[in-house]
Each structure stands twice: as structure tokens, then as C-alpha cells.
Amino acid sequence: MPTFRLPDIASAGITDENVYRERRRLLAAFAASPLLAALPGCAEAEPPPPKTAVSAVDANAGFSTREEQTRFEDATTYNNFYEFGTGKGDPSSAAKTLRTSPWTVAVDGECAKPGRIALEDLLRGQASQERIYRLRCVEGWSMVIPWMGVPLGETLKRFEPTSKAKYVAFTTLADPQQMPGIRYRSIDWPYREGLRIDEAMHPLTLLATGMYGKPLPQQNGAPLRLVVPWKYGFKSIKSIVAIRFTEKMPETAWHQLQPSEYGFFSNVNPAVDHPRWSQKTERRIAGSKSKLFAERIPTQPFNGYGDQVASMYAGMDLRKWY
Ligand code: MTE
Numbered sequence: 219m220p221t222f223r224l225p226d227i228a229s230a231g232i233t234d235e236n237v238y239r240e241r242r243r244l245l246a247a248f249a250a251s252p253l254l255a256a257l258p259g260c261a262e263a264e265p266p267p268p269k270t271a272v273s274a275v276d277a278n279a280g281f282s283t284r285e286e287q288t289r290f291e292d293a294t295t296y297n298n299f300y301e302f303g304t305g306k307g308d309p310s311s312a313a314k315t316l317r318t319s320p321w322t323v324a325v326d327g328e329c330a331k332p333g334r335i336a337l338e339d340l341l342r343g344q345a346s347q348e349r350i351y352r353l354r355c356v357e358g359w360s361m362v363i364p365w366m367g368v369p370l371g372e373t374l375k376r377f378e379p380t381s382k383a384k385y386v387a388f389t390t391l392a393d394p395q396q397m398p399g400i401r402y403r404s405i406d407w408p409y410r411e412g413l414r415i416d417e418a419m420h421p422l423t424l425l426a427t428g429m430y431g432k433p434l435p436q437q438n439g440a441p442l443r444l445v446v447p448w449k450y451g452f453k454s455i456k457s458i459v460a461i462r463f464t465e466k467m468p469e470t471a472w473h474q475l476q477p478s479e480y481g482f483f484s485n486v487n488p489a490v491d492h493p494r495w496s497q498k499t500e501r502r503i504a505g506s507k508s509k510l511f512a513e514r515i516p517t518q519p520f521n522g523y524g525d526q527v528a529s530m531y532a533g534m535d536l537r538k539w540y
Contacts, residue, residue: 272284272350278525279421279422279526280422280447280522280523280525280526281347281349281350281421281422282348282349282350283350283351283352283362285352285362285504286362286504286505287350287362287363287364287504287505288361288362288363288503288504288505289504289505289506290429290430292361292503292509293361293363293429293430293438294310294435294437294438295307295310295437296359296503296509297309297310297437297438298355298357298451298452299313299399299437299438299439299456300399300404300405300409301390301391301392301397301399301400301407301409301457302316302397302398302399302437303398303399304399304402304404308399309436309437310435310437312398312399313435313436313437314436315396315397315398316391316396316397316436316440316457317396318436318440318441318457319337319441320336320337321336321337321441321442321459322334322335322336322337322459323335323337323340323442323458323459323460323461324459324460324461325377325460325461325462326460326461326462326463327383327387327462327463327464328379328380328382328383328463328464328465329377329378329379329380329383329463330377330378330379330380331376331377331378332377333377337441337442340373340442341368341373341427344368344372344373345368346366346367346368346427346428347366347367347368347369347424348364348365348366348431349364349365349366349367349422349424349445349447350362350363350364350365351363351365351422351424351445351447352447352521352522353445353447353451353454354450354451354486354500354517354521355450355451355452356450356451356452356480356484356492356495356497357495358495358496358497358499358500358501359500359501359502359503359512360500360501360502360503360515360517360521361502361503361504362502362504363429363430364429364430364431365424365426365428365429365445366426366427366428366429366431367424367425367426367427367428367445368424368425368427369421369423369424369425370418370419370423370424370425370444371418371419371420371421371423373425374386374418374419374461374463375419377463379415379463380463382463382465383415383463383464383465384414384415384464384465384466384467385412385413385414385415385463385464385465385466385467385468386412386413386415386418386461386462386463386464387410387411387412387460387461387462387463387464387468388410388411388412388413388444388455388458388460388461389408389409389410389455389458389459389460389461389462390408390409390410390455390456390457390458390459391408391457391459392407392408392409405471405472405475406471406474406475407471408471409455409456409471410455410468410469410470410471410474411444411452411453411454411455411470411471412464412467412468412469412470412482413444413446413453414467414483414530415463416530417446417527417530420526420527420530421526422446422447422448422523422526422527423444423445423446424444424445424446424447425442425443425444426439426442426443426444426445427441427442436457438456439454439455439456439457439458440457441457442457442458443455443456443457443458444458447521447523448485448486448520448521448522448523448524448526448527449483449484449485449486449521450484450485450486452472452480452484453484467482470482478493479492479493479494481539481540482539483531483536483539483540484540485519485520485527485531485536485540486517486518486519486520486521487519487520487536487540488516488517488518488519489519489536489537490536490537490540497517498516498517499514499515499516499517500514500515500516500517501513501514502514502515
């Protein structure tokens with residue numbers, strides 16, 4: 219990942235938060251009305267509002283947080299998606315060429331029911347859930363994003379992983395016709411990531427299809443990406459086209475590029491610095507403050523999800539298994 223570059227300030231056109239919330243409340247009431255069914259296209263015009271109420275159950279499970287959320291326009295214009303360029307602003311303009319439908323995912327390896335499956339079939343029968351998660355990039359910035367999606371574990375179970383499935387490997391599309399960044403070998407494409415099977419099955423691990431109540435924008439990994447909130451953001455692989463159950467720890471794109479900088483686990487850990495970035499604090503890009511003036515806050519072990527996930531690493535030396 220290149221050195222941090224100052225982002226563009228794009229604050230024009232921000233809706234006042236109260237106006238936004240009231241509009242969303244009215245739209246929610248309207249969305250519940252049977253009238254809506256008679257108005258084709260209405261739902262696309264303005265999607266249902268993200269739920270912001272955080273129940274105690276959700277908060278305890280780590281599924282939600284009351285922390286100030288990142289503005290949609292920040293989360294969709296300050297991105298890492300190297301297939302579309304290495305600048306933070308590149309993906310929001312260049313990823314428009316990514317065709318997200320039809321989309322298929324190939325699932326194979328150590329499972330009883332492998333296959334190539336259309337995205338609609340992969341998600342069929344699973345209700346989309348909202349999760350408001352912190353996203354912490356290894357570069358030292360963070361966001362709070364309301365995602366929509368399904369628990370990865372529920373999806374994976376359908377393929378009946380065998381007892382040999384110790385890890386799950388994920389691959390992003392690598393199509394030079396649609397992805398201009400692929401021409402540069404900044405990474406050995408395709409982008410690949412992996413999780414240990416218990417991490418993949420953990421209820422916090424989300425297969426995201428949307429954010430802020432809308433379908434995922436291309437620059438955020440449409441139509442299907444991982445969100446693993448206790449790990450550095452690079453584990454949350456975008457635009458997934460293949461999933462493989464493996465017995466051995468799979469190679470991942472960043473680890474292959476620079477093993478001393480990027481470990482397989484990559485759990486957020488303020489006690490272990492990246493050779494180029496301290497991990498003790500983070501710039502929280504949230505609310506109406508410009509990205510330039512983002513507040514610097516302490517980074518929490520496991521990105522604040524320790525109660526939910528630390529037990530998976532009991533007995534492991536997290537300095538060695540960074
Ligand atoms: N997935 C792919 N395929 N390519 C990438 O370059 N960047 C990763 C991750 N997933 C990346 C990717 C990094 S470094 C981060 S921090 C997050 O995506 C950023 O997600 P966002 O742009 O939605 O905030």
C-alpha cells in the first residue's frame with residue numbers, strides 16, 4: 219500500500235443530518251405502505267433507510283455500534299481497490315466499468331457440494347442483515363460503516379465443507395478489460411485472501427452485498443465482498459468470484475508481496491506496529507468533519523471486537539502470528 223496521500227475535500231452537497239434522518243423516517247413509513255407495490259422503480263429511487271437503533275443484543279454480539287458513522291460520500295470516494303488504481307480517489311471513478319451482473323461464484327475444494335453458482339442462488343433464502351462495523355485499515359485510518367449482507371458461515375455451510383476444510387480462500391475477479399489497475403503488477407493478481415475456518419464461520423464475518431441501505435457501489439467491492447471487522451481492512455476482499463475450502467493455509471496477495479509486513483491473520487493489534495505505520499492510533503473518518511481533520515483515536519485490540527473473537531486465538535503468540 220502506498221504512503222498516505224492527502225485526500226480531496228468534497229463537502230459540497232452534504233445533507234444536514236436532521237433533514238436526512240427525517241427524510242429517511244418518512245421514507246421508511248412509506249416503504250412499509252402497500253402503496254409502494256403499485257409504484258415500480260420507487261424502491262430503487264431511494265432505498266430503505268439503514269436501521270440505526272442498536273439493541274443491547276446487537277451491541278453485545280458486536281453487530282452494531284452507536285459510534286458516529288462515516289458519511290456515505292466518504293466511504294465511497296476514499297477507497298482501496300488496487301484493481302482500479304492505487305490512489306484513494308481512483309476506484310470511485312474507474313470502477314464504473316465493473317459489470318456486476320450477471321455474477322457467478324465458483325466454490326470448490328474440501329467440500330461435498332462444490333459448484334459454480336449464480337449470485338442470486340448463492341444468497342437465496344437468506345435474509346439480508348444490517349451490521350454497523352468499524353473498518354480499520356492497516357494504513358492507520360478507520361471508518362464506521364452500515365453494511366448489509368449475510369453471515370458468511372451460513373452461506374458456506376450449504377457447500378458442506380469436509381473435516382479437511384481448515385481454511386477458506388477467496389479470489390477477486392481479475393479482468394484487465396474492466397479493471398485498469400490490473401495492467402500494473404502492484405500485486406500478483408488476482409487479489410487473494412483467506413481465513414481460518416473458525417474465523418470464516420464466526421457470526422461477525424459478513425458476506426456483504428450492500429451498504430447504507432443500498433447495493434454495494436462498485437468501488438466498495440460490488441456485488442459481493444467480505445467484511446471481517448476485527449482484522450485489518452485488506453482481509454475484507456472485494457468482488458469475490460471464487461471460494462475454496464483448503465486443508466493448508468492459503469497464500470494471500472499481500473503476504474506474497476511482502477511477508478514481513480502482512481501476516482495471514484492480520485488481526486487489528488495496537489501492540490504490533492506495521493514496519494511503515496504505527497498501529498497504536500487511527501484517524502477516524504466519521505461524521506461531517508473533513509477527512510483532513512479526522513480525529514485521531516486509540517486503536518483497540520481486535521478493533522474492539524475482542525469479547526467476541528479473542529478466544530479463537532487463545533494460546534497463540536500474536537506477535538508471531540501477526
Ligand atoms: N479487495 C480487492 N480485491 N482489492 C483491493 O485492493 N483493498 C483492501 C480491501 N479489499 C482491496 C480489497 C483494503 S487495503 C482495504 S482497507 C479495504 O478493501 C477498503 O475497503 P473500502 O474501500 O470499501 O473502504
